[in-house]
Amino acid sequence: MVPHRLQPRAAAALGLSAGTVRARIRELSRLLRADLEDATVQAHLLLVLRAPASAEIPEGETGAAPARLETLPDGILDTEAVRAWAHGLVGGLEPHLRIALACWLDHHARTAPAAAELHVHRTTLSNWLAQCAEHLAQNLGDATVRAEVHLALRATRTGPDDPAALPRRGGRTYRRL
Known part of the structure; x- marks a missing residue:
C-alpha cells in the first residue's frame, strides 16, 4: 500500500530502514494475496482500516467465502x-x-x-x-x-x-x- 516513491517517508515514520519496509510490504502482499500497488486494493484496504470495529464473530459462524481485497460485497457502495x-x-x-x-x-x-x-x-x-x-x-x-x-x-x-x-x-x- 506504500508506493515505492513513498517508502523512505514510511520508513522514517516507522523508524525502520527502507529495505525492511519493502520486505514487510512484500510479505503483507503475499499474505493478503493481493497487489498492494493496485488502486482498487488500496481503496478497499482504506475501507477496511476505517470501518468501525464490530462484535467478534464466533469461529466457524461466518458462513461466507473468504474475503478478497479485489472485490467488495455487493451493494456496499450503493447507499x-x-x-x-x-x-x-x-x-x-x-x-x-x-x-x-x-x-x-x-x-x-x-x-x-x-x-x-x-x-x-x-x-x-x-x-x-x-x-x-x-x-x-x-x-x-x-x-x-x-x-x-x-x-x-x-x-x-x-x-x-x-x-x-x-x-x-x-x-x-x-x-x-
Missing part, C-alpha cells in the same frame, strides 16, 4: 450516504477529467502509461490532473486521497470510464464536449 459523499468529492468533474483521473488511478498514478492509453501527451494529462486536484481541492500525491477518489469514482460511475470514450477530433486531438 445514499456513500453516493452523497462520492458526489460531493467527484461530482462536477467534466467527463474528460473523470476518464483521465480513472485511467491514471488504474495505472498506479503513473502518468506515462495512462497518457499512452488515453492517446494524449503526458503534459496534457498532467494538466488535466492538476485541474482535477484543483476541482477536488485535494492533493492527488497522497495515497489515501487517491484511494478515496477511486472509491468515489466507482460509486458515482454511470457508465464505463473508458479511455475510448474520450471525445476526439481526428488523431490525438482532444475535443471538449
